[in-house]
Structures are given as C-alpha cells and as structure tokens.
Amino acid sequence: MNNRIALLRKTLSLTMEEFGKRVGVTRSAISNIENGKRNLTDQMILSICREFNVNENWIKTGQGEMFTPEPENEFDVFAKNFNLNDFERNFLEKYLKLSKQEREAVTIFIESLTNNTMGAFLGMIPKTPEELESQYPPVSDSTHKAI
Known part of the structure; x- marks a missing residue:
C-alpha cells in the first residue's frame, strides 16, 4: 500500500508537503508512510480517496484503476x-x-x-396508567425473585 501512495503522489506531481497538507498530515507522516515506517489508517485512506478522487480498492489492493471515474451528471x-x-x-x-x-x-x-x-x-399505546397496568400487570416480588 505504501508504494501506491508514493506512486499516487508522483502521478499528481505533488511534494510530500503538498500531499500531506491536502489530507491533513505533515510531510514527515507522508514520508513515513511511503517508506513503510507507518501504515495508512482507514481515516487516511478515506481522506486520500475523497481529496484526490482515488479508487479505494486500488489503494488497498492495487486492483483496478488509480482514479475513480468522474461523475457523468x-x-x-x-x-x-x-x-x-x-x-x-x-x-x-x-x-x-x-x-x-x-x-x-x-x-x-x-x-x-x-x-x-x-x-x-x-x-397501541395505553392512554391511562390503569390501562397500562391492565395490559402489563406489575411483576410481584415473589415472581421477580423466582426468575
């Protein structure tokens, strides 16, 4: 996954600092991710997908296209x-x-x-306390203790 982040960043022609700023992390966080010292969190993946219109499946597995197709209408x-x-x-x-x-x-x-x-x-809701008690009689202490 980490090498796909580096590939994505380079495809977008962004520095680590620019990429990190757009997804809310520092340049060093991006460096650590690309170097395999830090793993991507689910939140970071969602941020990257949302910010750059990236296919989540591609980030996670390498399968499919890098970018999701632009909406048609x-x-x-x-x-x-x-x-x-x-x-x-x-x-x-x-x-x-x-x-x-x-x-x-x-x-x-x-x-x-x-x-x-x-x-x-x-x-179905009882209208008075008496109606409630007639539909759902209180549990006596002896019945309660037996349960």
Whole structure:
C-alpha cells in the first residue's frame, strides 16, 4: 500500500508537503508512510480517496484503476456527495423527473403510509396508567425473585 501512495503522489506531481497538507498530515507522516515506517489508517485512506478522487480498492489492493471515474451528471455528483446506493440514486432521479402532479401524488401516498403506520402504533399505546397496568400487570416480588 505504501508504494501506491508514493506512486499516487508522483502521478499528481505533488511534494510530500503538498500531499500531506491536502489530507491533513505533515510531510514527515507522508514520508513515513511511503517508506513503510507507518501504515495508512482507514481515516487516511478515506481522506486520500475523497481529496484526490482515488479508487479505494486500488489503494488497498492495487486492483483496478488509480482514479475513480468522474461523475457523468448531477445525479451522480449528488449520489456521491450523499453516499447513496444505486437504488437510492435511481429512485431520487426518477422521482425528480416526475411532473409536479406526479410528485405530489407520491408524496401524499408516502405520507399516508407514514400516518397509517404511526396511527396504528400510537393506537397501541395505553392512554391511562390503569390501562397500562391492565395490559402489563406489575411483576410481584415473589415472581421477580423466582426468575
């Protein structure tokens, strides 16, 4: 992994100091990583991937391309920024492409599901202390000790 950091840095034409500054560490930290005296932390890997658009799999294993492909459109950028999976990305893209009327219908449908679910849940909650005790009688000391 350490030699891939050196290769990445040289590919980007950055000094150790410039590279380190961009990921929040010192020049000596980058030197220690490249020389194998220090290992990359998961946080450092994430910082490098985010800052330089690097393929995490490439850093960890050497497999695949060094850089991740640039997003093709606004939805790809949005999905990347919010770490959406494919389903979430596709759902939002299709939802936003609906007409205003169709989006309102979907919103009403989702709100009705939420209200029905919450209504059913709230209906199960006892309304008085007496109702609570009748549904869930207190445990007596003798029953408690037997358990």
